[in-house]
Amino acid sequence: MSPTALTTGLFLANADHTLLAPGTTSAELETFLLAARELGVARVCISPTLIVEAAGPLRSSPVQVVTVVGFPSGVHAAEVKAAEAAQAVSDGAAELDMVVNRGLVRAGDWAGVEAEISAVREAATDRVLKVILETAALSDAEIIGACRAAEAAGADFVKTSTGFDPAGGASVHAVRLMADTVGGRLGIKASGGIRTAAAVRELWTAGATRFGVSGTAAILAEWDDTARAASNTGSGSGSGSGSGY
Numbered sequence: 161m162s163p164t165a166l167t168t169g170l171f172l173a174n175a176d177h178t179l180l181a182p183g184t185t186s187a188e189l190e191t192f193l194l195a196a197r198e199l200g201v202a203r204v205c206i207s208p209t210l211i212v213e214a215a216g217p218l219r220s221s222p223v224q225v226v227t228v229v230g231f232p233s234g235v236h237a238a239e240v241k242a243a244e245a246a247q248a249v250s251d252g253a254a255e256l257d258m259v260v261n262r263g264l265v266r267a268g269d270w271a272g273v274e275a276e277i278s279a280v281r282e283a284a285t286d287r288v289l290k291v292i293l294e295t296a297a298l299s300d301a302e303i304i305g306a307c308r309a310a311e312a313a314g315a316d317f318v319k320t321s322t323g324f325d326p327a328g329g330a331s332v333h334a335v336r337l338m339a340d341t342v343g344g345r346l347g348i349k350a351s352g353g354i355r356t357a358a359a360v361r362e363l364w365t366a367g368a369t370r371f372g373v374s375g376t377a378a379i380l381a382e383w384d385d386t387a388r389a390a391s392n393t394g395s396g397s398g399s400g401s402g403s404g405y
């Protein structure tokens with residue numbers, strides 16, 4: 161099934177405009193948030209210690225806050241990730257992007273992977289939960305296993321990448337594999353190294369339903385809705401489900 165054409169509006173509704181650089185100052189955060197309002201993105205993804213501070217610049221705007229848990233390595237104890245998630249909920253995050261413990265994934269310890277995702281799920285029962293797999297550092301079998309564990313633990317999305325790992329970011333191959341495994345039941349967030357409108361369209365066609373992008377302004381600057389016919393010719397498994405999963 162071909163996905164719905166990805167218009168500017170649909171992209172904005174499914175974009176998590178991202179600023180996760182360590183060392184971000186209050187002034188940089190405010191500039192970023194005001195730009196996010198101008199761009200019209202549905203959400204911003206920021207570091208957990210900045211959530212409370214973001215409330216001021218986002219006041220009276222529909223922009224929601226996404227934050228990260230166990231970021232970027234994922235090698236935190238499940239209890240620590242759960243506590244971090246609980247704090248983020250209390251601070252006002254609408255969505256949580258947790259980094260999975262990649263060592264557990266590579267060891268094939270699916271019960272362990274499911275247990276740590278479940279711990280975060282229980283700490284944030286009414287928030288959208290995404291599980292970052294760092295797909296560029298995993299084999300296909302590991303990606304499939306991690307997607308299944310995320311689904312079993314009650315996650316809402318699986319997400320390709322932190323954007324900070326030397327192994328790389330989102331790929332069409334990984335997104336297609338994730339979509340083939342849990343697409344239609346879980347959302348698929350592509351993130352890390354997505355710099356062009358063409359890349360966004362390609363990932364959408366492969367099955368991505370959400371985009372984590374720091375270069376949102378540059379992507380929008382070159383966006384051309386008349387190119388949407390081209391995005392409809394792919395044979396990916398994307399659900400094209402708008403702002404849902």
Ligand SMILES: O=C[C@H](O)COP(=O)(O)O
Binds near residue numbers: 323352375
């Ligand atoms: O989670 C989102 C990523 O950190 C964004 O990566 P990027 O800066 O390469 O767009």
